[in-house]
Amino acid sequence: MPTPRHYLMCPPRYFAVDYAINPWMDPTQPVDRDLALAQWTRLRDTYRSFGHTVDEIEPQPGLPDMVFAANSGTVVDSQVLGSRFRAPERSAEAEHFRRWFVEHGYRDVIMPSKINEAEGDFAWTGRVLLAGTGFRTDPEAHAEAQEALGVPVVSLRLTDPRYYHLDTALFVLAEATDSAPAQVAYYPEAFSPGSRRVLARLFPDAVRADEADASCLGLNGVSDGHNVVLPGEATALAARLAERGYEPVLVDISELRKAGGGPKCCTLEIRK
Incomplete structure (x- = not known):
């Protein structure tokens, strides 16, 4: 069943691919900022059409990846754990998001001491926080998140x-x-053998995606328990989700994907 959600997003007013900090980014390829803004706007309006609350933070010049709000905080039961970016190009984003939370009544915002890219590497399941590592977030940040949240x-x-x-x-x-x-x-091949076994044990009925699903960032989805927002190319994954009773909603994020982002990257969830 769908449940009301509260999201924080950042318009891609200064979106660009000026540097490369993941394999999706190629600064030599042109970027259409107007198209990126149109795609982002449709994503925001899609959430609102489901009855969800969407707040917006003001983008800042010189921070082209600030549109990927999910990397800037993890919120569980109104407790906010901020972020600490690995790439220096993104480090200033953390303070802008910290100030937004403080200005909106979240007084006890905890900022991490370890590299922690927030909901980029943290996924709340309602019981446990799944925490990724290997490329961005430090393993030590997992213990820090447990203490903070x-x-x-x-x-x-x-x-x-x-x-x-x-x-x-x-x-x-x-x-x-x-x-x-x-x-x-999830896409099993993205994980180490041990992590695959953990996921199989925790989620025996999971939807296992294939290479075609993953290669369009189809796993960068957002679900409210019924409506599932996916990149437009993730048609096979959408079909499997529909068989499970979900309502897939395909959106175009092709321009934002040039920086390695999709629907979830643009969407920080605030859980009160």
Whole structure:
């Protein structure tokens, strides 16, 4: 069933690919900022059409990746854990998001001491926080998140550089409830053998994506428990989700994908 969600997003007013910090980024290729803004606007309006709340943070010049708001905070039960970026090009984003939370009533914002790229590498399942490492977030940040948020953390190792964040290889379809376990979709080949075994044990009924699903960033999806927003090319994944009773919603994020982002990258969830 769909549940109301609260999201924080950042318009891509200064979007560009001026540097390369993941395999998707190629500064020699042109970027259409107007198209990126149109795609982002449709994504935002899609959320609002489902009845979700979408707040916006003001973008800042010189921070072209600020549109990828998911990397800037993790919020569980109104507790905010900020971010600490690995790439110096993005480091200033963390303070802008910290100030937004403080100005909007979240007084106890914890800023990490370890490299922690927030919901890029953290996925809340309603019971445990799945935590990725291997390319961006430090393994030590997982323990720091457990202390800050007071939730159990399960570490997962990513091994394919194309899937440099957990949210490029896994997303939560439905959070756990008192009567039902969490449901997730993921791309097994993005993970180490041990992490695959952990995922199979935790989520035996998961939707397992294939290379075609993953290679268009199809696992960078956003679900409210019923409506599942996916990149437009993820048609096979959409069909499998529809068979499970979900309502796939395909959106065009082709311009934003030039920087390695998709629907989830643009969407920080605020869980109160």
